[in-house]
Amino acid sequence: MADQEEIAVSMSCDEDPVENASNANDETEEEKTPGCRKKVQSSWQPVLIVILTVALFEKNHLSDLLKKTLQEKTELEVVNRGLTVHLNATREDLELVEEKNRQLNVTLNESLRVISMASAENKSLRQLLDNEQQTTKDLAATNQQQRSILSSTRLSFLWRLCNSDTLQCSRCLPGWAEHDSRCFFLSSVPQKWEVARRECLDMGGDLAVVSSAADQAFLTNMTFQYVRQHPQEDFLSAWIGLQDMVKEGAYFWVSGLKLHSNVTYWRPQEPNNAIAQWEADKAGQDCVTIVPPDHIGTEDWLNSWDDIVCLGQRHFLCETAAFILV
Structure with missing residues (x-):
């Protein structure tokens, strides 16, 4: 469209050569030039207005886009701070979990130690019980044997407490x-x-x-x-x-x-x-x-x-x- 207007202006400035020649005596070259310029200026004003309008629109659009970008940046910063807080909280929770895990390991090791000691003690108790049971059996057999001896040779057994020469007896x-x-x-x-x-x-x-x-x-x-x-x-x-x-x-x-x-x-x-x-x-x-x-x-x-x-x-x-x- 701008090209058409430019051609129109050019044609308006460059009339028919014959007509221009017949009017040569009436106007000088200096008088023709300002008129042509006015025509050119008047033909470009709408174009400039359109260009300025588009540029203003682009500016407003870019301004809105910048505001939106800044707003998104602010929102992202807020989200980032929230994520940072959440990350720190998660790290603290992780440290607590690790500490509890260490405590559980200590408790487990202590429990295993106690179980091991209890097992060893139970083994000793069983051994001692077996020994005591065997001792009890031996004592019962010994008592039975002693009763048999006392019932059959009571006097000879008592003489063992005495000296056969002095007849002095001991307990x-x-x-x-x-x-x-x-x-x-x-x-x-x-x-x-x-x-x-x-x-x-x-x-x-x-x-x-x-x-x-x-x-x-x-x-x-x-x-x-x-x-x-x-x-x-x-x-x-x-x-x-x-x-x-x-x-x-x-x-x-x-x-x-x-x-x-x-x-x-x-x-x-x-x-x-x-x-x-x-x-x-x-x-x-x-x-x-x-x-x-x-x-x-x-x-x-x-x-x-x-x-x-x-x-x-x-x-x-x-x-x-x-x-x-x-």
Whole structure:
């Protein structure tokens, strides 16, 4: 359309050459030029208006688009902040979950440890129960045998308590020492704790029990005197009837009584439950011995108890009730 208007303007400015020649005398070249310019200007004004209108429209459109873009940017920033907050919250939740997981692992490991200890304790209890049942059977058989002996050879049995030369009688068998209505025997051959107890049971007694300071003094003195009388022997200590096989630190006498805190005579740094390198099951030191002192009557000489491995070879102290002669 602009081209058509331009042609029209050109034609209006360039009339017929003949007509222009006839009018040459009336007008000069300078008079013709301004008129033509006015015609050109008047023909381009609508075009400029259209162009300006389009440019203004484009400007408004771009302005709206920019506003919309800025608004979307703001919305995205809000969403981004929300996502950042959510991400931080998620990280905190993850840290809490990880902490709970660590706590659960600790609890699980502790539970497994307790289960393992309980299993080991149950195994020890079963073993101890089996030993006690066997001991009960042996005692029943021994009692039956003793009743048979007493019923058939009562007098000859009683003569064993008397000296055939002096006719003086004791309430304990030969080789046993009397104390507090009880008889005590110190072996000359070392044995393991279980074997030692069985030999005591076979002799009608059990491993010795310390019930008082007087008992402790008597038994400690027995070990001291034995060492003095047998200097050639490698006498380390002697078993007594105290052990913590079922639960570490929970000491019981073979009589079933629990160890009282006011009747304890441990050596310094004992008990320590040290585990011997040669011990296969690593059970520790669960049986107690009396270690003979270097001197009698010195300070703390009664503190002679030592916990050692039950499979060790030691002499042993047996105990039985003294006979009542009426």
